[in-house]
Amino acid sequence: MKIIETDCLVLGAGLAGSTYALRAARAGFRVELLSLGEPLQANSDWAQGGIIYDTDPDPTKLTNDIVEASDGTANPAAIAQLVREGPVAVKELLLEELQVGFDRDQAGRLDLTREGGHHERRIIHAKDATGHAIMASVVRSVDATPGITRRRNFAGVDLLTLSHNAADTHERYEPLTCFGCYALDTGTGEVVAFVAKKTVLATGGLGGIFLHSTNQPGSVGHGVAMAYRVGARLIDLEYVQFHPTVFIQPGTQPFLITEALRGEGGVLVDAQGRRFMDAVHPLGSLAPRDVVARAIKQHLTETGDNCVYLDLSALKADFIRERFPAIHAHCLAGGIDITRQPIPVVPAAHFSCGGVHADLHGRTNVRHLSAIGETACTGLHGANRLASTSLLECLVSAKSAAQADIVELKAGVTISAKPREWTSPAREVDPMLVRQDLQLVRTTMWNYAGILRSPRRLARARRILLELREDIQAFYRDCRPTRELIELRNAVQTALLVVHAASLNPVSKGCHYVVTEM
Ligand SMILES: Cc1cc2nc3c(=O)[nH]c(=O)nc-3n(C[C@H](O)[C@H](O)[C@H](O)COP(=O)(O)OP(=O)(O)OC[C@H]3O[C@@H](n4cnc5c(N)ncnc54)[C@H](O)[C@@H]3O)c2cc1C
Numbered sequence: 001m002k003i004i005e006t007d008c009l010v011l012g013a014g015l016a017g018s019t020y021a022l023r024a025a026r027a028g029f030r031v032e033l034l035s036l037g038e039p040l041q042a043n044s045d046w047a048q049g050g051i052i053y054d055t056d057p058d059p060t061k062l063t064n065d066i067v068e069a070s071d072g073t074a075n076p077a078a079i080a081q082l083v084r085e086g087p088v089a090v091k092e093l094l095l096e097e098l099q100v101g102f103d104r105d106q107a108g109r110l111d112l113t114r115e116g117g118h119h120e121r122r123i124i125h126a127k128d129a130t131g132h133a134i135m136a137s138v139v140r141s142v143d144a145t146p147g148i149t150r151r152r153n154f155a156g157v158d159l160l161t162l163s164h165n166a167a168d169t170h171e172r173y174e175p176l177t178c179f180g181c182y183a184l185d186t187g188t189g190e191v192v193a194f195v196a197k198k199t200v201l202a203t204g205g206l207g208g209i210f211l212h213s214t215n216q217p218g219s220v221g222h223g224v225a226m227a228y229r230v231g232a233r234l235i236d237l238e239y240v241q242f243h244p245t246v247f248i249q250p251g252t253q254p255f256l257i258t259e260a261l262r263g264e265g266g267v268l269v270d271a272q273g274r275r276f277m278d279a280v281h282p283l284g285s286l287a288p289r290d291v292v293a294r295a296i297k298q299h300l301t302e303t304g305d306n307c308v309y310l311d312l313s314a315l316k317a318d319f320i321r322e323r324f325p326a327i328h329a330h331c332l333a334g335g336i337d338i339t340r341q342p343i344p345v346v347p348a349a350h351f352s353c354g355g356v357h358a359d360l361h362g363r364t365n366v367r368h369l370s371a372i373g374e375t376a377c378t379g380l381h382g383a384n385r386l387a388s389t390s391l392l393e394c395l396v397s398a399k400s401a402a403q404a405d406i407v408e409l410k411a412g413v414t415i416s417a418k419p420r421e422w423t424s425p426a427r428e429v430d431p432m433l434v435r436q437d438l439q440l441v442r443t444t445m446w447n448y449a450g451i452l453r454s455p456r457r458l459a460r461a462r463r464i465l466l467e468l469r470e471d472i473q474a475f476y477r478d479c480r481p482t483r484e485l486i487e488l489r490n491a492v493q494t495a496l497l498v499v500h501a502a503s504l505n506p507v508s509k510g511c512h513y514v515v516t517e518m
Pocket residue numbers: 011012013014015016017034035036037039041042043044045046047048049050051130131154155156157202203204205214215216218219222223256350351372373374375387388389390391392394
């Protein structure tokens with residue numbers, strides 16, 4: 001077994017992992033940066049609407065919007081950190097250093113937009129492809145930074161801890177301590193042990209465990225499942241946010257329709273053209289996401305319709321083409337000219353508000369293991385996330401975790417443990433079984449643990465997933481690991497964790513909505 005030693009091992013090269021890597025490497029530490037695929041195959045690259053850049057001297061307005069969106073549940077300390085440190089992080093990295101091409105007005109001022117749940121215009125954007133504009137610059141910077149070794153097509157399999165994978169069995173009496181990760185080189189099929197002084201989970205979200213999701217393929221909560229297996233604390237996993245407006249066509253990847261379209265005047269209507277959101281919430285179509293997603297689901301259940309529509313007739317055609325070129329082009333390719341026709345939309349799983357519990361420096365309850373970005377949960381989002389907070393959370397959490405790790409690394413971190421040898425079974429995995437099982441995880445989650453949950457549905461989901469996990473584990477023990485098999489193993493585990501968290505929480509709050517009579 002090949003062993004690679006490093007100072008920092010970062011699992012995930014989205015905005016959180018990449019910006020952590022930049023900071024650690026610039027402080028003089030060796031960084032191994034792993035991703036499932038190419039650097040731009042991350043949800044960070046797909047972000048459309050924008051990132052909050054709140055320069056209002058009064059911090060209470062943004063604070064109040066985050067609190068309101070979360071239904072009063074978000075962690076005040078995490079909000080305070082985001083509101084305090086967010087503008088600095090955006091300014092120093094995105095505006096000054098990387099000079100990301102955010103939209104500006106003729107006088108050169110940043111163009112500010114609004115999204116659901118925001119009472120102010122405070123979101124900067126690069127047309128409707130903000131994530132790509134940011135990530136393209138970040139990836140260039142990472143690739144030009146000495147000290148970072150990028151490993152594409154490496155899938156983290158299991159974290160190394162003294163209690164689980166140390167070759168010396170006496171190590172298991174030590175406190176819960178991480179010293180790296182086994183990862184599969186999906187190009188060669190070889191499992192490599194990365195031994196690291198600091199290991200960072202930045203593997204993104206878990207939307208992919210649901211049948212309909214806005215997420216990149218592979219977003220199945222890898223970090224959550226890996227953390228669970230070593231005893232890390234998980235929190236708030238029942239709070240899975242469903243984005244209300246997703247354009248779905250059979251056989252194609254669901255395509256998110258940014259809330260910024262509603263911020264600019266788009267309105268949700270039903271098949272008869274009725275503005276059904278006006279009766280639901282004072283903000284109408286711009287109500288917080290959980291409210292809109294639930295209202296759409298309810299409306300579809302009551303009417304038997306397949307979708308609702310986003311009516312853009314209040315927006316000028318030139319403005320739509322200029323401000324939302326990616327959405328315009330995508331829908332046009334799907335047969336909808338959004339300058340003339342409403343967009344058919346449904347909700348889809350989008351963002352995990354919960355995750356691996358982390359303090360405001362990314363630290364988990366496992367020594368030398370941090371979690372940042374969407375994988376982590378500091379309580380910033382509580383039961384429901386305010387739009388456009390997550391890219392900002394990536395920047396803030398990565399910076400603060402890197403700063404804390406750099407201090408510790410400078411003081412000296414010693415890892416003496418050696419990982420146990422990895423042996424892979426010789427048998428090849430049957431791809432049909434893997435595909436079918438993943439489909440079963442996704443449909444089970446969509447139908448029984450989705451937007452509207454009930455104790456009976458959750459119990460059914462649990463039974464199905466427990467049996468499935470048994471099969472998959474047997475399968476995993478018997479077969480040579482592949483990316484698909486690792487994904488399936490983590491998907492079923494994460495799904496069970498979400499169902500378990502949902503079953504334990506009878507209180508409907510934010511994105512977790514329980515109906516007892518179903
Ligand atoms: C369509 C869409 C639109 C969005 N729009 C916005 C928006 O406008 N504004 C906003 O603030 N937020 C938006 N979000 C949310 C935001 O993009 C994400 O929450 C954020 O980008 C997550 O960043 P991350 O770095 O935590 O994870 P990601 O960007 O998802 O990166 C995860 C990384 O982990 C890697 N990885 C996963 N598992 C493993 C493993 N086992 N081993 C190795 N590597 C692994 C992946 O390959 C990837 O590199 C949007 C999300 C989507 C899906």
